[in-house]
Amino acid sequence: MSRLQVAVIDYGMGNLRSVANAFKAVAPDIAIAVTSDPAVIADAERVVFPGQGAMPDCIRELDARNLRQAVMAATSTKPFLGICIGLQMLFEHSEEGDVSGLGVYPGEVKRFPVDRMIDAQGGKMKVPHMGWSQVHQTHAHEMWAGIPDQSRFYYVHSYYVAPTEGALTAATTAYPFDYTCAIARDNVFAVQFHPEKSAEAGLQLLRNFVNWKP
Template identity: 85%
Template sequence: MSRLQVAIVDYGMGNLRSVANAFKAVAPSISVAVTSDPEQIAQAERVVFPGQGAMPDCIRELDARDLRQAVIMATKQKPFLGICIGLQMLFEHSEEGNVPGLGVYPGQVKRFPSECMIDVNGAKLKVPHMGWSQVHQTQTHALWADIPDQARFYYVHSYYVAPDEVGLTAATTAYPFDFTGAIARDNVFAVQFHPEKSAAAGLQLLDNFVNWKP
């Protein structure tokens, strides 16, 4: 039996099928599975953790399905792509529900502060941050290949990551202040936006992930 090429972690939440369909669109010949089997995740060549939902629910479901260790090991051993909550869970603590994350990287997940949500014209900005925003690439990276700087990606979130290490940040987005839109280190790349909902730029990022050799 051939090795699974992309495992999409099923923790009972999120738009898992749309992520799987996006991978099949960019790389129809590869094997992709949505799975909650820790062994299948451990054996896969690449792991994707997509997300929607709240951090407390995410962590609870990871533990209920015995997926915590499989996910942590994937971040250490193979190409790993985190999407939205799949980025946030990598950090130490979240203000959402006041819960610890997986602690792969030092830093916090913070809510957009209401007192700062004012645009340049003095108008109130909504939380959640929802819609298309420009992404400024702050690192050269294989997953940015053929994606122009300041390309627009689709966001929907009320919380953002604040890494302790500035060097982790691979992109920023302004809403209204600059926050971390992506991180990169070794075999891990994780984004706050949703590439599966981001038209050509998002599909290019997923294609780059399939071909990435960190």
């Protein structure tokens, strides 16, 4: 049997099937599996950690399913794509539930501050940030291939990442202030938005991941 090419991690949360189906749409000939088996994840060529939900639940389920070590190994050994909570969990600490993340990168996960959620006209902006927003690419990266700067992607979140190291940031979004919506380092690329819900720009990102050779 040929090696599994994309493992989508199943930790009991998130819209896993829609992510897997989006990959099948852009790369119908590759082997994709939604799995909670650490051995399968370890053997896969590429790993995707998608998700929705709260950070405390995410970390709890990772440990309950014995997935922490497999995820940590994937972030250092193979192409890794984090989506939404799959971005947030990579950092040291989250204000959501006051919990520790995986600590792959230094930084905090912060809640949108009520006193700053004011638009240019003085109106209140809603939390969660839900809907389409432009993404400003802060530096060139293979994962942005074929995706014009300021393309719009779909978001659903109340928390955002604040990396300690500015060089980690691969893109920002304004809501209403600029915050990091994508990070990149070595074999890891992770985004706050949902590419599987982001029309052609999102599908192109997934297509790029399948072909990415960091």
